[in-house]
Amino acid sequence: MLALKDLHAYYGKSHVLHGVHFEVGSGEIVALLGRNGSGRSTTVKAIMGQVDCTGSVVFKGQEVRGLKAFEIAHAGLGYVPENRDIFPTLTVHQNLMLGQKRANRSGRWSFTDMYGLFPRLKERQHVEAGVLSGGEQQMLTLCRTLMGDPELIMIDEPTEGLAPKIVELVAEYLRELKRRGISVLLVEQKLTIALEVADRCLVMGHGQIVFDGTPADLRADADIRKEWLEV
Numbered sequence: 001m002l003a004l005k006d007l008h009a010y011y012g013k014s015h016v017l018h019g020v021h022f023e024v025g026s027g028e029i030v031a032l033l034g035r036n037g038s039g040r041s042t043t044v045k046a047i048m049g050q051v052d053c054t055g056s057v058v059f060k061g062q063e064v065r066g067l068k069a070f071e072i073a074h075a076g077l078g079y080v081p082e083n084r085d086i087f088p089t090l091t092v093h094q095n096l097m098l099g100q101k102r103a104n105r106s107g108r109w110s111f112t113d114m115y116g117l118f119p120r121l122k123e124r125q126h127v128e129a130g131v132l133s134g135g136e137q138q139m140l141t142l143c144r145t146l147m148g149d150p151e152l153i154m155i156d157e158p159t160e161g162l163a164p165k166i167v168e169l170v171a172e173y174l175r176e177l178k179r180r181g182i183s184v185l186l187v188e189q190k191l192t193i194a195l196e197v198a199d200r201c202l203v204m205g206h207g208q209i210v211f212d213g214t215p216a217d218l219r220a221d222a223d224i225r226k227e228w229l230e231v
Contacts (some may be wrong), residue, residue, distance in 0.1 A: 004058075076150055113146075
């Protein structure tokens with residue numbers, strides 16, 4: 001579904017990614033783990049065409065590196081950024097409408113699906129998004145991306161700063177994606193959630209992949225966890 005090969009990324013003269021290789025298969029949830037500054041967010045931004053990079057990013061057999069972000073999105077790649085990027089003066093429902101690629105064409109996800117996943121959004125569907133709580137805005141961003149009917153969705157730190165109750169709702173959202181066969185690249189710091197929902201875990205350090213294995217493999221590898229994940 002998604003294959004990265006020898007991906008290097010830069011912010012000006014700063015060389016951030018150093019030859020990243022990995023794949024995400026169809027219907028697979030892959031957790032991209034690592035400490036802050038390891039290059040995880042830069043990786044998803046590079047895939048989405050938002051930072052300067054070299055190497056190869058192949059999605060569904062098509063090279064997408066060099067395309068504009070909207071072209072990559074229309075190819076079927078969804079992206080939930082860490083900063084959420086909701087439209088604050090539009091209502092919840094209007095934000096979800098903007099997530100649709102084609103207003104008159106229904107995809108795999110409907111408004112009913114979104115409000116079923118997060119009933120709180122249904123209660124507040126006519127409220128301006130700017131007055132929502134942080135957790136509600138995160139729910140909205142996750143659902144707005146799904147309304148674009150992506151085949152693979154990249155989610156950057158979806159549980160950052162959220163209350164435990166909201167974290168569990170996000171975890172259920174991820175389980176629903178898995179049930180529906182949507183591929184997911186999940187950037188996450190909470191190891192417990194990643195180990196619970198992921199089929200495979202990647203650990204990143206200093207802009208490179210330093211571990212690739214199953215959640216069971218990562219649980220069993222205390223050295224990797226100590227060197228690259230634990231504070």
